[in-house]
Amino acid sequence: MSQAKKNSIIKLASLKSLLWFGLAAGFISCSAEYTPKPKGYNRIDLPSQTYKPLQEAHPYAFEMSEHAKTRPDSSGIAQPHWINIIYPELGANVQLTYIDISQGNDKMLNNLVEDARKLTAKHQIKAYAIEETQIKTPQGDVAAVFELEGEVPSQFQFYVTDSTQHFLRGALYFRTATQNDSLAPVIEFVKKDIVHLLNTLEWRDKQ
Numbered sequence: 001m002s003q004a005k006k007n008s009i010i011k012l013a014s015l016k017s018l019l020w021f022g023l024a025a026g027f028i029s030c031s032a033e034y035t036p037k038p039k040g041y042n043r044i045d046l047p048s049q050t051y052k053p054l055q056e057a058h059p060y061a062f063e064m065s066e067h068a069k070t071r072p073d074s075s076g077i078a079q080p081h082w083i084n085i086i087y088p089e090l091g092a093n094v095q096l097t098y099i100d101i102s103q104g105n106d107k108m109l110n111n112l113v114e115d116a117r118k119l120t121a122k123h124q125i126k127a128y129a130i131e132e133t134q135i136k137t138p139q140g141d142v143a144a145v146f147e148l149e150g151e152v153p154s155q156f157q158f159y160v161t162d163s164t165q166h167f168l169r170g171a172l173y174f175r176t177a178t179q180n181d182s183l184a185p186v187i188e189f190v191k192k193d194i195v196h197l198l199n200t201l202e203w204r205d206k207q
Contacts, residue, residue: 058098059081060204061204062200117132141162142163156194168201
């Protein structure tokens with residue numbers, strides 16, 4: 001057999017080998033099942049639940065989280081004694097708005113209560129459940145808490161009043177786009193702090 005014919009046979013065998021290898025590789029890659037990576041959430045390490053007295057001079061006093069700071073409300077509609085309780089490490093913010101009702105009447109208080117309910121009801125588009133609970137604080141004040149479920153910007157709201165002089169409303173917000181399911185431990189953490197706030201709330205003119 002001539003050398004040229006031998007070289008031709010070797011080239012043909014090599015070409016067949018490459019062709020079969022390519023077909024096999026293509027078959028494997030096409031038949032392999034694609035599995036998407038599961039969505040992951042950032043781990044949230046919660047601090048200890050310890051408290052300190054509110055330091056600023058306001059008509060109200062209460063105990064707040066050791067891990068939170070207070071800042072005056074800087075919005076254009078802010079009134080005196082409107083503040084934010086900020087949790088820097090958790091991205092949470094509790095907005096507090098205070099109204100002096102001593103110069104008003106029963107209609108003023110009723111309007112404030114109705115406004116608080118309307119502000120909560122604005123979240124009904126995204127909330128699949130809103131639960132209202134009426135309570136009385138250890139100091140004898142009337143309070144209502146609203147727990148909202150779903151992808152809402154505010155998951156917990158409340159108001160508390162002595163019915164004659166003071167009205168305080170609060171709402172929990174998060175400065176993050178993270179889904180509420182992944183924020184659930186943090187929401188529960190701050191909700192406990194808010195309940196502690198209500199249980200320790202006192203009006204300074206009655207201390």
